[in-house]
Amino acid sequence: MHGLIRAVRDAGCDDPFVTRLGSYIDLSPADLGSLRSLIECEQAVKKRRDLVVDGYEYCKLSFVKDGFAARYKVLRNGKRQIINVVLPGDVIGLPGSFFERASFSVIALTDMTLQVCALDDFIGLCYRRPKFGVALSWLAVQEATTCAEHVISIGRRTSIERLAHFLLEVHARLTMVGRAAASGFDLPFSQEVMSDALGLSVPHLNRMLAKLRTEGMIAINERHVTFLDIREMELLAHFQPLNLTRAPVPPQEMRAGYRG
């Protein structure tokens, strides 16, 4: 069923966003063509640049081809909360572009390359090929679910459980787009970023990281995290992998004359 996607990937065109879409809906070559024709440009972004700014309009959907970012908000007292980290295959402008003015900012945590398209154009595509509207819903649902897990972490997990959960979540999400090995991954975040994501202070995060190390759960060198006892980690973190279903396909009578 994924033959087409695999073909695309094996051909060397490793696009993490297409990989993700393909895990929700079937994509024909015609679908891919339509999608590609929406892309206005491929944008290179430097580390530390703000991509979306809280309070300003943003009306693009930018698919992350490479690099990492964070969606965040700073309060009047100067504290920053990172809502979630943005990985390859994620969409910038979801949810920002759906509002008159974005309610959160997005900052590049590394150099990035994005594929930019106008939200209006994407919605146009949703009218021409409804499966993209369905896929967009799936993307938004995954966004909501990630966020929900984050609420649980911050609300009821202890600091060490939170950290363990964060590492496992990032690992799982990277695995989904083929950017992580089974045993570990290259951690692209500074401790400051992680502490702002987890609602902790930097010193405390540092201590919890040390604790995971001394307790033999993980090893870190050169920013590469290796899980030494992934089962134990998952228990500690109350981690459950989430399996989004594929979207139902359109009923037969519609598929006959169906484009794509």
Place this chain on the structure above:
Amino acid sequence: MHGLIRAVRDAGCDDPFVTRLGSYIDLSPADLGSLRSLIECEQAVKKRRDLVVDGYEYCKLSFVKDGFAARYKVLRNGKRQIINVVLPGDVIGLPGSFFERASFSVIALTDMTLQVCALDDFIGLCYRRPKFGVALSWLAVQEATTCAEHVISIGRRTSIERLAHFLLEVHARLTMVGRAAASGFDLPFSQEVMSDALGLSVPHLNRMLAKLRTEGMIAINERHVTFLDIREMELLAHFQPLNLTRAPVPPQEMRAGYRG
């Protein structure tokens, strides 16, 4: 532009879900008809009943016509975190039904009445009338955004700011579906529910509630909350109202032969 919706509401058919949909997309009588034909049944649910159970399949979308619920998860240590509260006009099964097995539970906090439809049928409608796919995306985006605000609250707001924000958020959401006055609203949640939503203990929540009262920000009697200084509350809570845009309409050439 909302003439049709207003007509529907004024006719006494006050459906909060239709109200919300209508604030995202234009709805013709034919659209409403299609939507209504998906409804399998109207379900009455007793207070305290679980509607969705963590770990089990759920494959419906249930539109809340009346009553309140909470989406939550309990961890191994017995702590419960409420991810968000479910109000009239919200959808149960978003996100639960998009997974092989729901990752959170949903419990009725009051007696409720739901309009139940199968997720597959709704997706079918999205293929026949793409605007519903777009609308579903909007619903999911709002879900994600509410959740994001929740992350910010729990992560970086103090306990009193959190509580203030929660009260304002519920008030704003109720107002959107015409279920709250400008000055206040009937609080349908026990303190235990609020503390589980905000990641606090019941005694501490109780103290913060008392503090809001003694500081002249709110008054409570008979579970009715009145905002005495809403401006001051919003400052305290770092509250910003969110304005979701309406979905772009399909391009002209498509609307000519467009059903609905």
Place this chain on the structure above:
DNA sequence: CGAAATTTTGATCACGTTCAACTTCAGTGG
């Protein structure tokens, strides 16, 4: 190389938890 960012460590303190008891109130049955 020098400057800046990041990581690590230590000491003190406060916010919010925990646990426990008590109050209030609505509903129920004797």
Place this chain on the structure above:
DNA sequence: CCACTGAAGTTGAACGTGATCAAAATTTCG
């Protein structure tokens, strides 16, 4: 009518997790 029950709200005292502030050690990068 009152006694009983259970849920919800209120208050108090002791404790602990994680914040805060400061400084040193280390790494990264222009």
